[in-house]
Amino acid sequence: MTKSAIVVGAGIVGLATAKALAEKGFTVTVVERTQKAVGASIRNFGMIWPIGQPDGTLYETAKLSRRIWKQVCSEANIWHDEVGSLHTAYEADEYRVLEELAATYTHRGYKLVTPDATRELSPATAEKNLKGGLYSPEEMIVDPRKAIAAIPGWLQEKYKVNFLWGKAVTKVAHPAVHAGDEVFYADLIYVCSGADFETLYPDMYAALPITKCKLQMMRLQAQPDNWRIGPALCGALSLAHYQAFKAASSLSTLMTRFESQYPDYLKHGIHVMVSQNQAGELTVGDSHEYGLNPDPFDRSVINKLILDYLDSFATFKQPAIIETWNGIYPKLTNGEANIVLHPESGVTVINGLGGAGMTLSFGFCDQLIKNSI
């Protein structure tokens, strides 16, 4: 007899879980509290970004995820751009870190590039003081708003996954999933509720080393004449933010300079990245503010810091800002990259992928389901 599963949440973690369960032969129902997903999964850069992951399980998971994204995008006719990523250096100590990363990750196909080659890769990179860049071919861009909206239809069509929109799950007590007065039943239940960990299993979450991270983001108008920036762009501050870059011993020297030159940036957890969608619009961010009760108000001082830093390494044909927003994701405070919990028999909670959920979810959920069922 076919087994059934319910997945709570239609963000990328819920969608990746639903796909993996359907491929295992389960009849899957996804229950999402809003009429369409509007959480972290549609608020991000859309960067499928293996470069940020350290060697080992996380990097392998990111590569698997990227392969799955590619397959999903191709089958579901979702726009994606295999442009890679480009880290820029405008100071000698920044370039030193890039050199070290290129020498460390020889198996990843990175290319250390001259200033001229950097500008050839991306006409958006600022010319003045440019020391060079590090190009990685692996990264891919999706438009998160479009991709996360399109995947449910594809899952429905290909695997008969059933989506129940606008139903907030108020209680899980295996095998029952309650959404107010309605009750649904399944053999297995997966809770992928992202930053809302107050509603289901609040006591379990209260005991976990977990917090929330709020990020401020901006969108710049579509660039004229189909002007493309090329790879996803990063300024040197990003080197301070990802586990993979800690492999460079010269990072500590760079951090010492950042601490004296950019105290406000470090205080607000700001680093600056840019991705471009199919329409030519640019997504720019971000900041990182931690706490269980994120401030609902966005601060223009943070956006100004982001834009000032952006100016130091990139210029665009059309810099007008057309949108600002924030996104929130859960973040584990013990350095772990995810949590998988079993609060009761038949129920699995998947969460805590932090700032890399777009990059890791497809691979992570695929492996988790394949190895656990």
Ligand SMILES: Cc1cc2nc3c(=O)[nH]c(=O)nc-3n(C[C@H](O)[C@H](O)[C@H](O)COP(=O)(O)OP(=O)(O)OC[C@H]3O[C@@H](n4cnc5c(N)ncnc54)[C@H](O)[C@@H]3O)c2cc1C
């Ligand atoms: C600004 C920003 C930029 C980022 N950039 C990137 C990036 O470029 N690359 C990358 O790899 N990662 C990035 N991330 C991280 C990535 O977006 C997240 O890790 C990922 O989206 C988390 O997915 P999720 O499914 O756990 O959460 P969400 O997308 O928030 O989905 C959770 C869903 O569960 C639903 N839900 C919650 N509770 C209930 C309930 N009780 N009943 C029914 N439904 C419920 C919610 O409505 C929501 O739709 C970024 C994150 C942010 C915020």
